[in-house]
Amino acid sequence: MTDLVPDDYTATLEELKRQVHEARLRVQRKANTELLQLWWQIGRTIIDRQAEQGWGSKVLDRLASDLRSEFPAMKGFSRRNLLYMRAFAEAWPDAAKIVQRPIAQLPWGHVIELLDKLDDQELRDWYAAKDAHHQWSRPVLAHQITTRLHEREAAAPSNFAGALEQLDSDQAQEITKDPYALEFLAVDGDASERELEQRMVDRILDTMRELGPGLAFVGRQVHFDIDGDDFYVDLLFFHVEQLRYVVVELKVTKFDPRDAGQLGFYVAVVDDRLRIRDKHQPTIGILLVADKSDTVVRYALAGSNQPMAVSRYQLTPEAQKALPDEQAITRAFADELARETDRDVDE
DSSP states (O other): OOSSOOOHHHHHHHHEEEEEHHHHHHHHHHHHHHHHHHHHHHHHHHHHHHHHHHHOOOHHHHHHHHHHHHTTTOOOHHHHHHHHHHHHOOOOHHHHTTTGGGGGOOOOHHHHHHHHOOOOOOHHHHHHHHHHHHHOHHHHHHHHHTTHHHHBOOOOBBHHHHHHHHHHHHHHHHHSSSSEOOGOOOOTTTHHHHHHHHHHHTTTHHHHHHHHEEEEEEEEEEEEETTEEEEEEEEEEETTTEEEEEEEOOOOBBBBHHHHHHHHHHHHHHHHHHHOOTTTTEEEEEEEEOOOOOOHHHHHTTTOOEEEEEEEOOHHHHHHTTTTOHHHHHHHHHHHHHHHHHHHHHH
16 A cells, blocks of 8 residues: 555645745845846946046947857846946945845846936835835836835824834834825726726736735625624725734725724724734724825824824826726725735636
8 A cells, every 4th residue: 555645745745845945045046146246246347447447338339249249148248237237336336245235135127126216325225125025026116116115104194103002003004105106096087997997907916015015805895794784894904914904995085084983993893803812913994095184184093092094095186087986996996806816826
């Protein structure tokens, strides 16, 4: 009976697969770091030769051509890329420290995005650290830079400090942004719901990244029966890193203090009905509105014990006019998230 599968075979296979994946990742990271160091060294050499011997554009053209001839199977030796190598060496002048920084973990295309879109070196390092931590795709990195994530992250006015313990308050605040860059929601005024859904299909990855890393979609119009009355939470997420439920409500109007009361009610319900007290952190709510007065928000949240934040979503006036009603937004948004989750499972 030697053909019988041992009881511990499945667990052993999973452990070996994990080891293989980790080893491949280490090799990839090592190779990426080595390549970045090579690009840095070429860039440094170009800087030195230009300073010492006045190398001009024609010399760079010849250098690019000669390197391509010598290494025909190796990509990256275009004149344009040589200039990026030069800019890379200028931006991070200490080669010894590159391997110790997040920039060493990024693909070369991501480094180019940082060089192209940012002039401030501290911001380059800030976005490099975020990119390395969250493993953004290149389009997501470009999106976060363009929409100035560093100014929006953890910026939403909230009552977290008074409603949560200090450490938990700080963690919850990290989830918020103000404003959220949701330009993709804008469509022609007469667009059908299907067209809205298709727009979200096209931008689903950006959508999830904009809401924030770690958020897993739970459902839309999540039903609760409370003493015979029906209540529905528009969008419900679970933050897998902080282990907390996040209630998201979206309004196409300016913030009204009554919105805080409704959101606070939903937060209390989810916290009571779904949260596992000894495992989960307190539930929080995030209200996305077309416009708001931070003063009105602070007054509205001051009287609530439920942890909530209010953020504006960023739309141009033209886009705001084209925005569908909030039911269509939440329905299409949640349906597409659910379909995307199903596709991930199938794959």
